[in-house]
Amino acid sequence: MKKIMLIYPPGDIYQRGEDRCQLNINKSAVNSARACNDLGYASSILKNRGYSTFLKDYQSEKLNINNLYTDIKNFLPDVIFLSTTNATMFDDIKIINNIKKIYPDIVFILKGAVFYNCPQDIFNIADLNNIDYMIGGEEEFIIGDLLDAHFNNKKEIPNIQGIVYKDNNKFIITPNTNFEDNLDSLPFPDRYAMNNKLYTIPDTGEPLATISTSRGCPSSCIYCLSPVISGKKVRFRSAQNIIEEMEECYFKHNIRNFFFKADTFTINKQWTVELCKKISESHLNGKIRWVANSRVDTVDEEMLNCMKKAGCFLVAFGLESGTDKTLKNIKKNTTVEKNYNTIRMAKKAGLQTVGFYIIGFPWETKEDIEKTKKAIFKNNTDFIEVHIATPFVGTELYNMLNKENKIHNEIYGKNHFNCINTFDTDLTPSYVEKYRRKIVFQYYIRPNYIIPKLIQIIKTPKILLNYIKYGIRLIKNTLLG
Ligand code: SF4
CATH class of the missing domain: 3.40.50.280 (Cobalamin-binding domain)
Known part of the structure; x- marks a missing residue:
């Protein structure tokens, strides 16, 4: 063998x-x-x-x-x-x-x-x-x-x-000419061989299973690899197949927290609502909780309420920018106002929210990233992550910059926290890297953030301890990083 x-x-x-x-x-x-x-x-x-x-x-x-x-x-x-x-x-x-x-x-x-x-x-x-x-x-x-x-x-x-x-x-x-449609044909990941305890949800520190629910994205965000490596056609697993994998996690591996991995979990309302309804009708109802990612233009109140009822407690949105200019340039097809309104809607449904943002696109100025900072504070999601625009090979952003002869091989060896100099503006890589750290530090270390969070979690020492752990990592990365 x-x-x-x-x-x-x-x-x-x-x-x-x-x-x-x-x-x-x-x-x-x-x-x-x-x-x-x-x-x-x-x-x-x-x-x-x-x-x-x-x-x-x-x-x-x-x-x-x-x-x-x-x-x-x-x-x-x-x-x-x-x-x-x-x-x-x-x-x-x-x-x-x-x-x-x-x-x-x-x-x-x-x-x-x-x-x-x-x-x-x-x-x-x-x-x-x-x-x-x-x-x-x-x-x-x-x-x-x-x-x-x-x-x-x-x-x-x-x-x-x-x-x-x-x-x-x-x-x-060899070429990649087509994507496999039948995702239900795959076996479940070998969680008997994986050390499931290593992967935890940040608040409670309990094991978190990643469940791949769909692949592909019809959008064209210029910095994103998803439509390239997973295709523009969305391929879905059936609700039944997803629930069977969740049941295996729950009953065989004692996992009750799930991350639904999809390029955009909410891309198809009918599929999302059907999955949520089936979870609510299953043996898992009331026993599990899960998180998912989304786009602000794919959700409505009905969907968010349905997700909440099925155990969703947190949704991550790619909000990306605080300027409509950048949202348009990156082909996000949303607006600053739409971002704000959707976050309000998710909060009203009782969901916690994560806002993902990107700064440092080649056309951006100091004033632009200052506007993004303002939007971040105004949206006031429960958590934020700020990335730096990274032109991964294969993305439209890479092709655009490569054509303009602005990048050569600098992209290899980099990730979203490194800045490459592609600017025609008043921005420099070191300014962007420092500004990213400043936004993140100022966001989390402010009384308006810390006091309400403390009130939420003070009676749950396990969560409090995990928050402190993440807080220390944050201070290390932002102040010393
Ligand atoms: S950022 Fe999200 S919506 Fe945009 S292409 Fe990537 S997966 Fe699709």
Whole structure:
């Protein structure tokens, strides 16, 4: 039986499983590490095909490279599958190169959005010689066929979509021509192999399962990878299939908190309401709680009330900017006023809210990002996260800046907290990075924020302690970062 090791390598904690959002968790204001569902899916799929798997998230376990070597020595894998990000790619490749010196026969597969329709310049800037395959497409629909072809019929490899493979030491990129529609056909992520306790909801610190509910986004936000790597057509799982996975989490793994991972959970009202109604009618009614993400132009009162009734307690909105100019330029198709009104509507439905914002687009001025700061305080969501505009390869923003010859290879190795100089305005990268930290610090460390929150949580010491923990991380990142 062939042995496959599935890993997040040691190092800083990054959101590796969510290809559009490759965030450094330790630097973030409110995010916690999400479950390694990409590894979990791969494990279930490979076990079903007769492989033996070993799964470990070294970064979240806070294990080091020696722990990884010990596990390799004990498990002796034929293949190591490693999930990478734009920011960690170079460190991850170094780890692979070092393992390869000791174990030259191990086959390496590197998976990450950075390899989607793989840009040629990656081959010049990254040492990929020890990598046998790279996966940029949806790995759940690739990994089984790829390993079957590798071990049993190498002639099939060129027919597998969304990969990079080697032929006579030359890298060959296969196209991504279509997305798999039948999401219900996937097994559930292998939560028997995942350490579910590592992934927690920030307030109570209880385990949080990520449930992938749909894929794809019809919108065209110029900074976002989702429509590129998941397609513009939205593909939904059935409510029944989602509830079965939640029931497995609840009854077999004792997990009652869920993050519904979708590019926009609320994109289709009929589907969202049906799922919420089915949750309310299921054995899970009243026992679970969940969070989801949304766009301000996709929700109404009926939907928000229905979500609340089904256990939703928090919705994250991509509010992005405090100027209509930027909202228009980034093709968000919303307005500052619409953002404000939707947040009021969500609060009225009894939901907590998260506002995600982005500053540092190439056309923005100091005055623009000051306006975004004002909108952030006016919207007054329960939590905020402020990112810096990052032109990931494949996005419209990247193509635009590349055409103008404003970026070269600077984007590799970066994440949403790094600023690249693409400005024609009075902004500079260091100003934007400092201003981001200032907004986040001033937002959370103000009496108007702290006192109402304390009143809400004072009687729940567990939540209070977790807030203090996040508060310390925030101060460290914003004042010292
Ligand atoms: S709405 Fe915009 S930001 Fe959200 S997933 Fe779609 S394209 Fe990305």
